[in-house]
Amino acid sequence: MPLNKLQKREVNPAVVTVGDEILYGERRNLNQEWLLSTLWNLGCPATTAVMLPDDESSISSSIKRLKEQDHLPILTSGGIGGTHDDVTRQGIAAALNLPLARHDECFEFLKARYGPDFTPQRERMTQLPKGCELIDNPIGAPGFYIGGVYAFPGFPNMLRPMAELVLSSILPHEQADEQATINVSLPLPEWSIAMEVESFSKQFPPCQVGVYPSTKQYSRETTIRLRYPSGQKEIRLSFEALILSFEQTLAVTARWSSADDPQK
Numbered sequence: 001m002p003l004n005k006l007q008k009r010e011v012n013p014a015v016v017t018v019g020d021e022i023l024y025g026e027r028r029n030l031n032q033e034w035l036l037s038t039l040w041n042l043g044c045p046a047t048t049a050v051m052l053p054d055d056e057s058s059i060s061s062s063i064k065r066l067k068e069q070d071h072l073p074i075l076t077s078g079g080i081g082g083t084h085d086d087v088t089r090q091g092i093a094a095a096l097n098l099p100l101a102r103h104d105e106c107f108e109f110l111k112a113r114y115g116p117d118f119t120p121q122r123e124r125m126t127q128l129p130k131g132c133e134l135i136d137n138p139i140g141a142p143g144f145y146i147g148g149v150y151a152f153p154g155f156p157n158m159l160r161p162m163a164e165l166v167l168s169s170i171l172p173h174e175q176a177d178e179q180a181t182i183n184v185s186l187p188l189p190e191w192s193i194a195m196e197v198e199s200f201s202k203q204f205p206p207c208q209v210g211v212y213p214s215t216k217q218y219s220r221e222t223t224i225r226l227r228y229p230s231g232q233k234e235i236r237l238s239f240e241a242l243i244l245s246f247e248q249t250l251a252v253t254a255r256w257s258s259a260d261d262p263q264k
Contacts, residue, residue: 003145003169006072011171013039014048014071016062018078018088019154023053030156031077035163040179043229044171047071054079059091063149067095071148073170075163078154080143082121088151089144093129096147101130106142109134135162180230183223184243185255189213190222193246197224200242204228204235223257 015035021027032049039046048071052058059079066074079088093100107126111118125141135143135150143152143162150166152159186193190213201209207228214221224243228235243254 003166005172006170008172010072011044012069012071013044013046014050014066014069014074015039015046016050016052016059016066016074016076017154018052018054018059018076018091020054020085022078023051031152031154031159034156034160035075035077038163038167040227042167042171043178045179054085054087056087056090056094059088060094063092063095067148073166074149075152075166076149077152077159080125080141080151080153082119082124082141086124089128092146092149092151096129096149098129098131098146100127102126103128103132103134103144106134106144110141135166137162178230180228180236182226182228182236182239183257184226185221185223185257186243186246187221187252188246188250189220192250193222193224196242196245200238204232204238206232207235 015032017029017032019027022029022032029051032051036046036049048066048069050062050066052062063074063076076088076092079086079091089100103126106128107123110122110126114122122141128144129146132144132146135145135152137143137153137158138161140153140155140158143150145151145166150163152162190211194211197209197211201207207226209227210225212223212225213219214223226235226239228239246252247254
């Protein structure tokens with residue numbers, strides 16, 4: 001499975017999860033959550049995440065649009081099995097203007113794995129976009145990749161080791177600037193600190209700052225979440241100074257709820 005390393009300037013990840021059961025809220029989208037978190041932790045956060053139905057046209061048009069927007073890699077999960085509603089292979093092939101063709105290596109692998117249980121339905125999994133390469137799956141049918149699109153099965157226990165292998169192979173090492181997250185809760189309404197937090201955010205463009213008021217009725221608590229490249233200590237120190245200023249001027253006590261708590 002030769003996987004080529006991407007250039008730093010090329011990396012613009014998109015995550016695509018396919019499945020009616022996910023789109024309709026019948027099943028939690030664990031693959032999307034895991035892929036987004038993993039990309040973030042690797043210092044290559046996704047810029048787009050899409051949930052799609054088991055529909056060839058929807059998959060094809062979405063992949064085309066992501067390609068036009070220069071997303072790379074495009075990571076898809078779900079819809080590459082052998083049942084009638086597994087149409088991700090077809091959608092990707094259509095998006096890339098490729099025919100489906102029997103992948104001989106995949107065919108021989110699945111034939112050997114399933115033996116007498118290699119049914120016509122399972123044989124469908126060998127019909128892949130022409131010219132694609134396989135992604136090894138230690139416990140099931142392989143995934144595949146072509147044209148910057150990497151297709152994984154929808155089972156989380158299969159996807160995770162496969163995606164870890166792919167991402168470690170294709171993401172440039174210099175791109176991987178580890179990310180840190182600090183959560184601080186203050187017994188204050190969000191409007192009382194919004195201007196200062198906005199000013200801080202503008203001062204440090206590499207970081208992302210979220211302001212999240214409590215959803216509990218009558219609660220005045222607000223959580224500030226700082227996401228920043230862990231190597232940039234100036235951001236962290238300035239954030240700590242900001243929180244200290246709130247404590248001193250507004251007579252409150254901050255609660256640091258992450259492992260990055262400087263009080264620990």
